[in-house]
Amino acid sequence: MEQVRERPVLDVSGLPSVAFGKSNTTWLANVLYMMIEGTMFALLFASYFYLRTRTDSWPPVQDPPLLTYGVINGIVFLLSLIPARYAQKVAPTGDRGRIRLALTGLALFAIVNMVLRGFELANLNCRWYDNAYGSIMWSLIGLHTGHLITEFIETVSILGIAFTPKMEGTRLADVAINSDYWYFVVGSAVLMDFIIYGTTRFL
Amino acid sequence: MAISEPIVLPHATDEVRLARTWARPRGFWGWFMNVHHTAIGVRFMVTSFIFFLLGGVLAAMIRLQLSRPENNAIGPDLYNQIFTIHGSTMIFLFAVPMMFQGFGVYVVPLICGTRNIAFPRLNAFSYYIYVVGGLLLWVGLFLKTGADAGWFAYTPLSGPQFTPGKRSDFWAQMITFTEVSALGVAICLATTILRQRAPGMTLNRMPIILWEKLVLSFMVIFAMPAVMVVSSMLLMDRTINTQFFNPANGGDVLLYQHLFWFFGHPEVYIIFLPGAAIVSTLVPVFARRHIFGHLAIVTSVVATGFLGFGVWVHHMFATGIPQMSASFFTAATLMIVIPTAVQFYCWIATIWNGRLQMKLPMLWVFGFFFVFLIGGLSGVMLASVPVDWQVHDTFFVVAHFHYVLIGGALFPMFAGLYYWVPKITGRMMNDLLGKVHFWLFFIGFNMTFFTMHFLGLRGMPRRVYTYPPEMHWGGLNMLASVGALFMAAGLIVFIVNFFQSKATGTLAGPNPWAAGSLDWATSSPPPEYNFAELLTVNGREPLWDNAPNQPIVSGVRDDIPEVLITNSLDSEPQHKDEMPGASIWPFLTSITVSIAFIWSIFSPWGIAYGAIPVVITLIGWLWPRGHSPAPRQPALEGRWSK
Numbered sequence: 101m102e103q104v105r106e107r108p109v110l111d112v113s114g115l116p117s118v119a120f121g122k123s124n125t126t127w128l129a130n131v132l133y134m135m136i137e138g139t140m141f142a143l144l145f146a147s148y149f150y151l152r153t154r155t156d157s158w159p160p161v162q163d164p165p166l167l168t169y170g171v172i173n174g175i176v177f178l179l180s181l182i183p184a185r186y187a188q189k190v191a192p193t194g195d196r197g198r199i200r201l202a203l204t205g206l207a208l209f210a211i212v213n214m215v216l217r218g219f220e221l222a223n224l225n226c227r228w229y230d231n232a233y234g235s236i237m238w239s240l241i242g243l244h245t246g247h248l249i250t251e252f253i254e255t256v257s258i259l260g261i262a263f264t265p266k267m268e269g270t271r272l273a274d275v276a277i278n279s280d281y282w283y284f285v286v287g288s289a290v291l292m293d294f295i296i297y298g299t300t301r302f303l
Numbered sequence: 304m305a306i307s308e309p310i311v312l313p314h315a316t317d318e319v320r321l322a323r324t325w326a327r328p329r330g331f332w333g334w335f336m337n338v339h340h341t342a343i344g345v346r347f348m349v350t351s352f353i354f355f356l357l358g359g360v361l362a363a364m365i366r367l368q369l370s371r372p373e374n375n376a377i378g379p380d381l382y383n384q385i386f387t388i389h390g391s392t393m394i395f396l397f398a399v400p401m402m403f404q405g406f407g408v409y410v411v412p413l414i415c416g417t418r419n420i421a422f423p424r425l426n427a428f429s430y431y432i433y434v435v436g437g438l439l440l441w442v443g444l445f446l447k448t449g450a451d452a453g454w455f456a457y458t459p460l461s462g463p464q465f466t467p468g469k470r471s472d473f474w475a476q477m478i479t480f481t482e483v484s485a486l487g488v489a490i491c492l493a494t495t496i497l498r499q500r501a502p503g504m505t506l507n508r509m510p511i512i513l514w515e516k517l518v519l520s521f522m523v524i525f526a527m528p529a530v531m532v533v534s535s536m537l538l539m540d541r542t543i544n545t546q547f548f549n550p551a552n553g554g555d556v557l558l559y560q561h562l563f564w565f566f567g568h569p570e571v572y573i574i575f576l577p578g579a580a581i582v583s584t585l586v587p588v589f590a591r592r593h594i595f596g597h598l599a600i601v602t603s604v605v606a607t608g609f610l611g612f613g614v615w616v617h618h619m620f621a622t623g624i625p626q627m628s629a630s631f632f633t634a635a636t637l638m639i640v641i642p643t644a645v646q647f648y649c650w651i652a653t654i655w656n657g658r659l660q661m662k663l664p665m666l667w668v669f670g671f672f673f674v675f676l677i678g679g680l681s682g683v684m685l686a687s688v689p690v691d692w693q694v695h696d697t698f699f700v701v702a703h704f705h706y707v708l709i710g711g712a713l714f715p716m717f718a719g720l721y722y723w724v725p726k727i728t729g730r731m732m733n734d735l736l737g738k739v740h741f742w743l744f745f746i747g748f749n750m751t752f753f754t755m756h757f758l759g760l761r762g763m764p765r766r767v768y769t770y771p772p773e774m775h776w777g778g779l780n781m782l783a784s785v786g787a788l789f790m791a792a793g794l795i796v797f798i799v800n801f802f803q804s805k806a807t808g809t810l811a812g813p814n815p816w817a818a819g820s821l822d823w824a825t826s827s828p829p830p831e832y833n834f835a836e837l838l839t840v841n842g843r844e845p846l847w848d849n850a851p852n853q854p855i856v857s858g859v860r861d862d863i864p865e866v867l868i869t870n871s872l873d874s875e876p877q878h879k880d881e882m883p884g885a886s887i888w889p890f891l892t893s894i895t896v897s898i899a900f901i902w903s904i905f906s907p908w909g910i911a912y913g914a915i916p917v918v919i920t921l922i923g924w925l926w927p928r929g930h931s932p933a934p935r936q937p938a939l940e941g942r943w944s945k
Contacts, residue, residue, distance in 0.1 A: 107852055107853075107854065107855055108852060108854040108855075109854055109855055109856070109857035109858075110502055110839055110854045110855070110856050110857065110876070111857050111858045112856055112857070112858040112859060112867055112876045112879065113857065113858025114858070115858070115867075115876055115877065115878050115879055116878045116879070117865075117878060117879050117880070117881065118878070119868070119877065119878045123498075123868065123870065123877045123878065125421055125422075125494050125498050125868060125880060128493075128494050128497060128498060129421070129422060129490050129494050132489070132490045132493055132494070132520075132524060133490065135524050135525070136486055136524050136527075136528055137528075139524070139525050139528040139529075140528045140531070140532055143528060143529055143532045143562065143565070144532065147532075147536075147547075147558060147562065150555070150558055150561070151547075151553060151554070151555060151558065154550075154553060154554075154555045155553045160553055228539075228543065228544075228545050229543065229544040229545060229546065230546070230552070231546050231552040231553040231554075232545075232546045232547055232549070232552055232553035232554040232555070233553055234545075234546070235536075235539070235540075235545035235546050235547050235554070236547070238545075239536070239539070239545070253918055257922055257925070257926075261926070261927060266927040270880075270881075271927060
């Protein structure tokens with residue numbers, strides 16, 4: 101016999117199964133992840149300035165890193181915000197064509213960023229084993245490059261999904277969240293550039 | 304969200320479908336595919352308890368060696384490895400994985416009233432990566448590559464100059480494994496607590512244990528990166544010749560200590576706060592009343608979370624830091640006593656005004672009161688710089704932190720185990736054996752560690768493998784070693800009790816303690832979907848406070864593993880999420896990540912080449928299978944709504 105019972109109910113059957121923005125759980129997880137990574141950057145920044153107090157001159161013996169590629173890459177990073185924001189705008193519409201366009205643009209920017217990062221690394225005017233200054237600068241830029249590569253792979257993977265019918269529902273929210281992470285990559289790049297290119301010259 | 308008039312609900316068919324939807328994978332590979340929080344939570348508990356026993360064996364070996372002067376049972380090299388791996392195991396492989404991950408992963412979703420933890424695959428991955436980290440450290444020991452520079456591996460001792468070989472590298476990479484695990488679980492727990500609480504469980508009604516797990520998750524998020532950064536720096540100094548800690552090339556050994564203790568002191572609270580949360584959960588249950596000072600306790604937990612980050616330099620009083628710094632960190636250290644004291648007074652007031660039932664878990668809570676209080680008082684002594692200088696690196700410090708850590712974590716852990724094992728296994732543990740366990744452990748613990756205060760005051764330094772008879776430390780050391788035998792006997796009684804009760808114990812039923820939180824609103828052990836009916840909440844102790852006809856949630860699908868997402872503040876239903884199902888990919892990813900991490904110990908290219916399979920398994924993990932649930936009415940908000 102079927103068990104029956106009388107109780108008032110809170111009916112949630114009409115609620116959506118996909119959410120964009122801050123009610124999305126992946127959005128929250130992404131924010132928490134950025135807090136972890138942000139703490140890592142903050143600790144490396146703190147270590148950078150701590151080590152600076154341990155020597156008489158900074159950089160100790162070398163010239164500061166070459167400004168040219170750092171500045172160009174910084175500008176490219178800032179311009180890449182355009183496709184990232186565009187991806188976020190078109191994601192809720194579910195228009196796969198425009199999503200593909202936005203993600204392709206973002207991936208291309210990331211490729212340019214990575215190439216320019218290679219030039220930056222070749223012109224830091226120090227090696228990681230020279231002294232503590234070199235060690236902390238390579239660690240900072242290495243940590244950021246790791247994020248850049250990770251974000252590139254993530255963008256390309258989502259782009260791959262966008263070429264399939266699976267780009268629907270929660271995957272659309274993932275497109276928007278991917279852009280949030282790109283903002284973090286850009287923000288940390290600008291801050292890092294200021295520290296390794298700016299403070300070595302002006303502070 | 305409107306609540307309807309009473310309606311008739313057919314339930315029997317729902318449960319059959321729920322069981323089918325949430326069914327755990329079977330068979331050998333099914334074990335590796337399981338992502339349900341109850342299974343992973345139990346695995347964290349069992350694995351960390353095994354590491355606890357292994358760490359205990361090392362502790363027994365330390366006590367054997369120190370039991371009499373000029374003992375030759377263990378040589379200095381092995382002794383260094385033993386005390387290092389004992390400390391590292393107890394902190395990184397037992398205390399945090401048991402108190403934060405184990406209890407958190409098992410209990411939090413149940414207390415939230417939801418069907419699984421948020422991001423269950425990340426949660427499962429976090430378990431496997433933790434196991435590999437633990438094995439790495441222990442395999443190292445058996446290969447005579449056991450870490451030997453102390454559990455905090457200070458430079459320059461742990462650096463390339465003074466510890467050649469791979470001992471410190473194994474330690475440093477073990478840190479990476481265990482911290483990735485803790486960070487993964489922190490994300491899962493924080494999201495579960497903020498987004499998956501039962502409707503009606505507003506922040507104001509949120510049980511203290513959820514508050515504590517939330518604060519703890521944020522402490523993990525802000526503290527663990529520090530030890531990952533510093534252990535990576537150590538590893539790079541050792542493998543690719545970076546110069547972070549080499550003063551000859553602009554490096555600084557104190558940078559290591561700053562970064563380590565920026566993690567290390569919050570870590571103490573990451574270990575203690577779960578214990579305090581267990582106490583805050585158990586005291587009202589056994590005092591048969593709501594907790595006194597809910598708001599004061601929550602405020603104290605949050606305050607501890609903040610203050611815990613402002614005291615790290617008190618571990619460095621003997622390093623020659625400026626006097627102003629020492630004074631500041633003395634004040635900060637004394638200040639952190641206040642929120643702990645507030646919690647103590649609230650627990651006492653709850654017991655004072657309640658009708659105390661002195662059941663087995665409560666015995667361990669009283670043990671906690673006694674032991675942790677002594678540890679706290681010796682902590683106040685150590686916060687004073689002149690005292691700290693006198694007893695720095697002596698057994699007084701060893702006594703202090705064992706009182707704090709065993710008092711703050713182990714006693715509440717046993718209280719929590721005696722309390723929740725009936726939920727996990729469905730059977731009660733034997734009361735008499737539990738009491739024998741308690742008294743053996745309590746007496747043995749105090750024999751061992753109270754004695755160490757006097758050894759420290761008489762000048763016995765920590766980390767010496769032996770001592771001459773003329774120092775007259777032999778008698779007290781023998782007493783401490785005999786105490787260790789009592790503790791070991793107590794643990795054996797506990798293990799016997801566990802297996803015996805698991806097989807033949809009295810059936811527990813859903814709520815053997817007549818407790819008020821939602822974890823007791825389901826059968827013991829819980830079904831694979833946790834709750835047949837998703838409940839709403841009307842108070843801080845839902846099972847005590849809810850109306851007889853408290854509404855239940857209807858409309859969450861039972862043909863897919865769906866959970867209800869509520870908002871952070873008011874726990875209002877917002878939308879529904881389909882949970883990821885069982886998958887082998889988290890396990891495979893943990894293997895590829897482990898290969899990359901371990902490879903990096905031997906070659907810097909390990910990370911670069913090792914990253915390729917990591918990426919492949921990650922794509923396998925995240926690549927969508929099947930159809931995402933169609934958006935019925937996409938919830939647009941914030942900047943996406945324009």
